[in-house]
Amino acid sequence: MKTNIFFGSNVKFLRTRQKLTQEQLAQNLSMTRSKLNCIETGQTKSPSIEDMLKFSAHFKMTLDTLVKIDLSKLGELKLRELEAGNDIYIKGGNLRVLAITVNKDNHENVEYVPVKAKAGYQSGYSDPEFIASLPRYSVPNLPKQGTFRIFPTEGDSMLPVPENSDITGEYIEDWQSIKPKTPCIVILKNNQDFVFKMVTFHKDGKFLLESMNRVYDPYTVDAGDILEIWKFHSFSSKEIPETVSDLSVVLKEIRSLRSEINNE
Structure with missing residues (x-):
């Protein structure tokens, strides 16, 4: 052949x-x-x-x-x-090199990337020795399949998720498979920050990044400016999320009424 x-x-x-x-x-x-x-x-x-x-x-x-x-x-x-x-x-094959660590039972660890390690992560994300130096945790109720990592967030761009929350994300290998407006941790290149945004893939090779807090404007980044994408799984925080506003309650009731009318 x-x-x-x-x-x-x-x-x-x-x-x-x-x-x-x-x-x-x-x-x-x-x-x-x-x-x-x-x-x-x-x-x-x-x-x-x-x-x-x-x-x-x-x-x-x-x-x-x-x-x-x-x-x-x-x-x-x-x-x-x-x-x-x-x-x-x-x-x-559609493969990316992802450095991981495993515990004594040969199960993948969940590494935590502290704020002080952000800059190092952008240069050492594929280095097994650097990944092995990160704190590791056992997180309950995670799916058996998949690779997970924990990233700290800063700022209020994703309210009602509180500031300074820790986001547990699942590693995404095929970026084109991301559904529109999927919350993700996006690791950017060239000393840019980690961002927690609603991610939408465009066929021109760009990604639209949107905040849940509408005070912040959406923007696009090229695929070439992204190192990794981790899909939101859960978060932990010392703060209680903000209460639902009266307007949100009213909108929910309107949607419920519309649904009932459409079903009649």
């Missing part, structure tokens, strides 16, 4: 996306333009391992991805994920 090799065409495709000439990329990789041209056009059937590793490091993609996946056939969101350094197409 013949295996399709996409290495040369992928190199050309990614170079073009980065708006680099052959001369510029060749210079970045310390090789001649003629060698790069031979690789892109398939004239070089078996590039050296050293050269292939240079391309892998430059494009932040595994050799499996560069060789086996036709990147020109992927959607924009998936491409941005790859270009952001999150190689989700290792051996053709």
Whole structure:
């Protein structure tokens, strides 16, 4: 059975996306333009391992991805994920590398990311040693399937969830599967904060982030600016949530009456 090799065409495709000439990329990789041209056009059937590793490091993609996946056939969101350094197409599978720890019974721990560890988490989220250094807890009534982690929140953007609550979230691997307005902890790149928002995926590769507190305006972020997404499961707080307003009670009664009328 013949295996399709996409290495040369992928190199050309990614170079073009980065708006680099052959001369510029060749210079970045310390090789001649003629060698790069031979690789892109398939004239070089078996590039050296050293050269292939240079391309892998430059494009932040595994050799499996560069060789086996036709990147020109992927959607924009998936491409941005790859270009952001999150190689989700290792051996053709939709995978992200998630560092976890387990207890003595080989069950996954629930790690807690304290406020003081936020900056470290953004650089060490895939480092098993860093994850192992985080506090670990046993949280009752969690589903047996799934990976969970606890994140502290700051601010009042998600009222009635109180400020400074601890959010237990479930790791989401397939971001496109998120239903509109799903509450999630979103881990952003480049020293941006963790945010707790209502998340909606758009097919253009962007995510709409909305607060439950309407004082805060919604905004969008690119998939490439996101490290991880954790779907809300539960929260714990030392504060009692705000009481339901009279207006909320009235609106609830109106909805109930409408439902009864429609059912008649």
